[in-house]
Amino acid sequence: MSTTITSPTEKITYEGSKREIVTDKGVLRYHEAGDGPPLLLLHGSGIGVSGWRNYRGNLDVFAEHFHCYVLEFPGFGVSDPVDGPPVLTATASVTRFMDALGIESAAIIGNSMGGVVGAHVAMQHPERVEKLITIGGVGPNIFSQAPSEGTRLLRDFADAPSREKLVRWLECMVYDTAVVTEELIEERWETAKDLDSHKTLAAMYGSEAAAAQQRALEKSDTPPYWSMMRKVQCPTLFTWGLDDRQCPPDMPLVPLRLAPNAELHVFPNCGHWVMIEAKDAFERIALEFLRR
Template sequence: MTLTAEDTLRELDTEEGTLRYHEAGEGPPLLLLHGSGPGVTGWRNYRHNLPVLARRFRCLALEFPGFGVSDATAENPMVAAPKAVLRFLQGLGLEHVDVIGNSMGGYVAVGLAVARKDLFGRIVTIGGVGRNILSPAPSEGLNLLVEFAENPTREALVQWLRSMVHDPALLTDELVEERWQSATDPATLEASRRIYGRDAMAAMLAAQAHSDQPVWAALHKITAPTLLTWGRDDRVTPLDNALLPMRTIPKAELHVLPDCGHWAMIEQKAAWESAVLAFLTRPETS
């Protein structure tokens, strides 16, 4: 199956602007939520996985507001994302879906699953969930995101991209140029600073430290079967982040991929797809 960004792109008008997404395949609906970082989009996160997933599912890769594809809102993109998911599903008339969330997308998915137990049938996350237990916080990858937000040079972008993968050979000149062009768009860069600027990062860490119930402390409320997928060599959300969700989400299981950084669905594409399809198509048990 050959898919292109142009052929799969769709638009949904909502009361807070147009949400754009990529649709491919037929079958049960499968929502795909992308991560954050310079130049990220839903298409770039999942374009290589869609041909495989679309054989079994109606894949819906949402573009979060604030990342240069869907219309931005006045809110911090991290705050706007869960609301965009609810508007998106309501607009498509979908009340119950399976979901895959990469990094920030996984964080958004589990947050919604805590608040809305009926929303997701099964959940797959790719890093990004839990909290640092053994490793420093912020992580190397997050610190490099801050460096890029504060000083958006090509070298800073390359340093961050290197922290995302186990094998730097994946970082082709074409990939770097694609990310650079998107990441330095003025509106997209401003959105990145609202998430990863030095002041924004400090405020986020302070808010987490003083929250009465941060998301990681409410993971026990998730009732949906959950597959946590993780790169063993993740330098953005290191593997020890998986310990808390693995233990506290009642129906959680953990799949760790060797020789793999934060982009598990890209760097270990075939192994990741095999594990995810086995999980999503497994017969339900009581």
């Protein structure tokens, strides 16, 4: 059964230290914790996603060593929406956010789309990214089917949303489906009904958007971003779940070869949400990398 997407009367509110800052392209909202060198945590795309939901379980650990900023990208139901392709508007929001807070440079952790955004920032503004950790997302499908199983489920939801389709996608994100609790389903479903959030999802994964992206790709002379990963000069750690069905684990092979200071860590018995399913191991490895 499909549902009608409507605009709520107010934004979803979350627990934690949520802040907001006014920029020339609307309000950016974020969570802030800890003290030390700056660390930006960038969220992924998908249904009902937010920075807080991606990183709320990791924030305390990273805040022991870093001044953490969990940025909410425009158009995902928390920060003000901005017109344009979601990856590009998210990339622009990172430097706009850093400028607004006077952050000259920072380390970045990016989940899925957040990793792609982090790579874009590192390529366009290398002086502003000290180190980059990505969680899935970066690179092309080499041996695996494209679009992936997870992307096909996202397209199905974007074209005709339903709670049942949300559950199917959530279960595709993880190795252990026990992670998909009723609480998780309900909070994701609540945000998925936000008009801005669904508009962004459809712009990334809907059938019409996918067809338009393919037409643009066929006419474009611009190489895909992953083919330019040699421009990412900062130390880079690609992290991946071996059982990732959204971004299969063949994807990092090309960027791993191209980025001059890159390494890869693959977590067994783990899906797309490495920072959740392999929480302790991910935090340990990420901290070792960041503190070298």
